[in-house]
Amino acid sequence: MASLFELKPLVRGGVENTDCTFKSERHFLDLVIDGQSLWEAEEKKREQVSIFCAEYSAEETAKAVRRLRWHEKAYLPNGRCSLFVCSECGDLGCGTVTAPAFQKPESCSGIARKHRWRKI
Numbered sequence: 041m042a043s044l045f046e047l048k049p050l051v052r053g054g055v056e057n058t059d060c061t062f063k064s065e066r067h068f069l070d071l072v073i074d075g076q077s078l079w080e081a082e083e084k085k086r087e088q089v090s091i092f093c094a095e096y097s098a099e100e101t102a103k104a105v106r107r108l109r110w111h112e113k114a115y116l117p118n119g120r121c122s123l124f125v126c127s128e129c130g131d132l133g134c135g136t137v138t139a140p141a142f143q144k145p146e147s148c149s150g151i152a153r154k155h156r157w158r159k160i
């Protein structure tokens with residue numbers, strides 16, 4: 041059965057705390073499969089945004105898309121690519137949610153299966 045894969049715009053609101061800590065406002069595209077938001081399903085959703093983030097460099101976003109589509113070599117073990125990264129810096133060292141790169145359009149539905157998700 042084919043799944044519907046969509047990208048939907050989301051905004052993670054910014055916060056400035058009295059102790060001088062903050063969270064930056066981020067504008068990004070959520071990955072939605074069959075109506076289920078992957079960002080909403082992710083327990084650390086307030087700390088991570090998708091790789092399709094407007095505040096990150098357009099060049100890095102384009103690279104991430106090419107990796108997902110196997111047009112560029114994946115940089116994580118087993119051909120995996122990042123879906124969600126740190127909302128402040130985008131660094132994988134802060135944690136990431138990964139999925140296998142898409143080999144064929146129909147394989148997009150595979151990332152909906154939780155057992156294929158991996159947090160680093």
Ligand SMILES: [Zn+2]
Nearest residue numbers: 126129131134
């Ligand atoms: Zn970070």
